Amino acid sequence: MNEQLSHILGQLSPVAGAGRIDPAALLQAHEQAAVTSLRLNPRKPADLSFALTGQVPWCSTGRYLGERPVFTLDPLFHAGAYYVQEASSMFVQHAVEALADRTGPALRLLDLCAAPGGKSTLLAGLLRDEDLLIANEVIQPRAAILAENMSRWGQMNTWVTQNDPKDFTALGAYFDIMLIDAPCTGSGLWRKDEAAMDEWSPEHVKLCSERQKRIVADALPALKPGGLLLYATCSYSPEENEEVLDWLCDNFQLESQAVPVQEDWQIVETRSAAHQAYGYRFYPWKLQGEGFFLAAFRKPEDQEEAPQKxxxxxxxxxxxxxxxxxxxxxxxxxxxxxxxxxxxxxxxxxxxxxxxxxxxxxxxxxxxxxxxxxxxxxxxxxxxxxxxxxxxxxxxxxxxLPALEVSREEALLFMKKEEIRKEHALKGWQVVTFGGLGLGWGKWLPNRMNNYYPKNWRIRMDIR
Known part of the structure; x- marks a missing residue:
């Protein structure tokens, strides 16, 4: 791995200033296992069966784990008590809390490239009931996964759409906050996905950069004047990060926003070459997380609104x-x-x-x-x-509503779509719960139990 990584580092465009990459430190970091982290669902408190080793500094609900359990065999995972998410990307919570007014009128939020749902469930945890989040994914299979994860999170004010970015232009200036976690080369996740290195090339970086610009340009008319844009990637390449920031300033006159960070978080603040726009880089040799980049912009208040079509x-x-x-x-x-x-x-x-x-x-x-x-x-x-x-x-x-609290073994059998407690005294519809959280529906008849757990959600691995 290190030989291939060293070769790629020789082709990676240098990051200016404080954001420069230390090749030796990066290689050393990739010899270590990736950190496992999750984010608790603030509206579904639960007693987890595995140990948490600490809090993610920039996310109040983010936690680190000492080792990675088999999440598929944890009923609380299926109940939506937590979401397994890379720690660096949880910085989105801090950026929203620092830059958005969440005490005024109801907010409309768009997570444009949302699958599989990590950042959407994070944003959902910040919402008031009157706020509305649209989580979007254009690719159908990924949109289906996104919908499943948003369903597990359990909120009524989170909707899922399957649209191309340009489709949002028809809404006019509709959203107060727009998150664009743009498709990228994924170099920041090489430690978790070595196969991604095989797809990396300078040509792929250029292709991703052009696609990122197109995605933002297509969706930006749907952001209100004064609205907050968060742009993110999991790439190390400046062509996908700081150079995109300058392009946004040149073409849309967006106003770069500084995000306050604590020194002990070890997040690297960078500035773009032409407009000195703020960016925030996460390096795995400096903190407990993978490679990540985020920048925040404000759309000028005096910028003319796109008409609603x-x-x-x-x-x-x-x-x-x-x-x-x-x-x-x-x-x-x-x-x-x-x-x-x-x-x-x-x-x-x-x-x-x-x-x-x-x-x-x-x-x-x-x-x-x-x-x-x-x-x-x-x-x-x-x-x-x-x-x-x-x-x-x-x-x-x-x-x-009638509910049946089950053991861990019964919960796993239920999620394998098998019968449980066939002789249960109370007949009719009941919600099956584990740790007080809903898992699905069962209907009990005089001599059998009908399991309504969805076939496409059922556990297929051996539970013993």
């Missing part, structure tokens, strides 16, 4: 109208939730929204390809409701 798709308008004009089933579904909800119907499936987001839904639904709207509630079968799996994972689920 009328949607011209009559088919989409008709679908939105049908959702609004159909019978209101909100009261029917409200018994499942401990907060007020607005139930909207799409393709015979009901979704729960915070009522304050009704106008957002009516505006976004005809303009974006929404993959997950709020919380999936379920379907109707005559007088009965068939609850959706996502509803069992919701932080808003009513404590009055």
């Amino acid at each position: 009328k949607d011209r798709s009559e088919k989409k308008k008709g679908a939105a109208g049908a959702a609004r004009k159909g019978k209101d089933e909100s009261a029917r579904w409200s018994r499942f939730m401990k907060v007020p909800l607005l139930a909207v119907e799409r393709n015979e499936e009901f979704y729960g929204l915070h009522p304050v987001h009704q106008k957002d839904y009516e505006y976004l639904q005809p303009r974006l390809r929404i993959k997950k709207t709020g919380t999936a509630l379920g379907k109707l079968a005559g007088k009965d409701e068939i609850p959706d799996h996502e509803l069992a994972l919701s932080i808003h689920l009513s404590a009055e």
Whole structure:
């Protein structure tokens, strides 16, 4: 590995000033195992079965682990009690807390390149109920994974879309905060993914840099004047980092924002060559984390807003109208939730929204390809409701619903989609819980248990 890494370092463009890379330190860092870290879900407190060794300095819910357990065999992982995330990327929380006003009017946030969901679940943990996060991923399989992870996190004010960045232009200046964790060469993650070194080349760096600029340019009209842009990569190359910052200043007159950092965090502050824009580099030989880069910008207040475009798709308008004009089933579904909800119907499936987001839904639904709207509630079968799996994972689920607390062994069997406690006395629908957190639905009949855990979510590995 080190021979290949040394060869690549010889081709890597130098970083100016304090951000320069120490080749010997980088090589030494790559001889050590990557650090394992996770981020706790602040709305799903739980007693973890493995030891945490310390807090990630720049993230209040970030924790380090001494060794990596088999997360697949931990029911609390599936319940959304935590998200396994690289520590450096948790710096997004600190940047938002330092630069965004989260005490004023409701905020709209966009995580543009969101899969698999690490930064989206992080942002979700900072939201008030009236705020709204759109987590977007253009590639369908990755969007499906993103939707699953956002479902586990359990919030009703996080929606998932599957759109190209340019599609957001149709919204006009809609978002207060925009995070663009741009696709990159991934050189900062070589310690975790050695295969990524095989794909690295100066030509690939150039290709990624051009793609990063295009992605930001396509999405930027959807950011409000005065709005906050966070640009991030997991690359060491200045062509993907500081040079992109200068390009943004040249072409969009964005105002660079300094993010306050503590000296003992060992984060390296860099400045771009032309505009002295602030950037923040994370190096694995300086701190407990992988290679990462983040920069923050403010869109000028006096910059002219992009006009909101009328949607011209009559088919989409008709679908939105049908959702609004159909019978209101909100009261029917409200018994499942401990907060007020607005139930909207799409393709015979009901979704729960915070009522304050009704106008957002009516505006976004005809303009974006929404993959997950709020919380999936379920379907109707005559007088009965068939609850959706996502509803069992919701932080808003009513404590009055019948629930069955299970052991770890029973939880794993349930998630393998097997029957548990077939002779359970209480019949009908119940949410299966572990550590007080929902795992999914079961329906008990006189002589059997129907397991409604989704087939595509089930555990396939040996649990013994």
